[in-house]
Amino acid sequence: MNILVIKLGAAGDIIRTTAILPGLKQKYPGSSIDWVTQSSYHEIIQGNPFIRKVFFIDKDKEKLASSFYNLIISCDDDLGACNLASQVPHDYLIGAYAHGKKPVYTPNAAAWFDNGLISRHGLRKANVLKRKNEKTYQELWYNIIGIPYAKQEPQLILAKKDTLYAQGFARKNNFNGKSYIVGFNPGSSTRWWDKRMSVGDTVKLGWEIRDRYPDSKVILLGGPEEIERNKIIKKRLPFLIDSGVNNSLGQFASIINLCQTVITSDSLAMHMAIALKKKVVVFFAPTSHKEIEIYDRGYKVLPVRGCVGCYRKECRIKPIYDIDAMAKLI
Structure with a gap:
């Protein structure tokens, strides 16, 4: 089972998103997890024991385009990230991707993206939904991926x-x-x-x-x-x-x-x-x-x-x- 997580930024959001990694390993024992981010954030993601390989969107697009993943988890609404999610060959995708030149998202990821910039409801309603939300970012993504949430921790490895x-x-x-x-x-x-x-x-x-x-x-x-x-x-x-x-x-x-x-x-x-x-x-x-x-x-x-x-x-x-x-x- 090969999994690709796409999370380009910002730095704090990358850190908190690493909390999904223990859950992915729990749900898919023996899986290999790769991560895509920006090269400027390498210090906060490299050395992570759950990640096989880190790719950089500004350097590794061709490598990724020739790779194959059973599952892509696309956590960014940035158009570049969405384009990449659509271009990398895969079996199944959760999260944001590009439809033509427009960022969209899979229905099972609505709990997060309905509250953001690419919300199908528009920005005003998205902000209302965001204020009504009672769940943490980590819990939302665990629910989206379909893993029981038990306050799994993020990781930050110091060089x-x-x-x-x-x-x-x-x-x-x-x-x-x-x-x-x-x-x-x-x-x-x-x-x-x-x-x-x-x-x-x-x-x-x-x-x-x-x-x-x-x-x-x-x-x-x-x-x-x-x-x-x-x-x-x-x-x-x-x-x-x-x-x-x-x-x-x-x-x-x-x-x-x-x-x-x-x-x-x-x-x-x-x-x-x-x-x-x-x-x-x-x-x-x-x-x-x-x-x-x-x-x-x-x-x-x-x-x-x-x-x-x-x-x-x-x-x-x-x-x-x-x-x-x-x-x-x-």
Whole structure:
């Protein structure tokens, strides 16, 4: 039994989608599973013990076109991914594919794709359905594939070079076996602007953490889109240990792996922390908290005022959080 999983991005979505792999091995013992993604995401998928071979859509289309799979699971609504799903020879397909120049999806995958950009109902109804959804992403895909869901975990394998990088970072900042290390990721990408915590609330929460846990070491996490924002935060919270914003995906994951607890937005840092089995305190606003599986290791925090699951780039009512209550969860 040869299976091909198509999941091109984004990085956090790739990580959470790996949770289907243990179930596939359970349902199809002895099967071989290959994965297609983008070459820029190789660090978060290579080394996975459930995967035989990783292909890159930007390099391996010809190889894939001459391959054959008994089952293709196509998890992306991107037209390039859908075209690939249609072009690779196969017996059976679950998920999105191309019909002419249009992305469509198999009826058994409606529980996920009805809620997204290629929904047969249109985007407005899709957002309504997404807000009504009560199941996590992992549970939805297990139901789609036809495997009993038992909170099977995602996987994120750290390369030795990245683990060594994180060990060097720990030595440089005087971490020891007794250090309680908290990762603090208040930002996010700009796709959903109000996923990120305001700078004001970030500073309040930072000082609450400092006051409650004076012996902790708090690492400021972030990515390239947060250069100026993190400079402001670091200036106002001088005790933070800045991990930088230009780490590779593997380096970023290895720094998160140093932490006991990660406070984060619904972002890549969250998906990495969950896959690395960290305690998480995740705050939500425009995106669905119900869709996120945290495996009973932490807390989901909703704003006391503001949008929840509005799916707008910018919330009409800016989220405000109970900072004192959030700090107590750490």
